[in-house]
Amino acid sequence: MQEHIIRAELLKRLAEIQASIEHTTSTSGIVELDQTVNGRLTRMDAMQQAAMESARLSRLENDNRKYLAALARLDSGDYGICCRCGDEIATERLHHDPATPFCRDCVDGSQSQK
Numbered sequence: 001m002q003e004h005i006i007r008a009e010l011l012k013r014l015a016e017i018q019a020s021i022e023h024t025t026s027t028s029g030i031v032e033l034d035q036t037v038n039g040r041l042t043r044m045d046a047m048q049q050a051a052m053e054s055a056r057l058s059r060l061e062n063d064n065r066k067y068l069a070a071l072a073r074l075d076s077g078d079y080g081i082c083c084r085c086g087d088e089i090a091t092e093r094l095h096h097d098p099a100t101p102f103c104r105d106c107v108d109g110s111q112s113q114k
Helices: 003-027 040-076 091-096 104-113
Strands: none
Touching (some): 003 040
């Protein structure tokens, strides 16, 4: 794949992630714990929703860092090279996740070591 196409895809996905971060941040509210305002189940539901939003925001921020790192690898000429072993990452893998930093062997190897 050509560098300008890769860059455009990375930037497109990065913009989507950043828009999702902004939306998630702007819609997340503080959970009111005052029992005179909300019932116990309403508070529990609000706390669960807040925890889910927090987890979503954490995933989005991780994806944001991942795509920024992929752009940095593209700029340095290391894009498509596994950050662990230095082998080339399969094109199909990069098509599926253009920001992936590892080849399949390194991902499978680290999964089996856990």
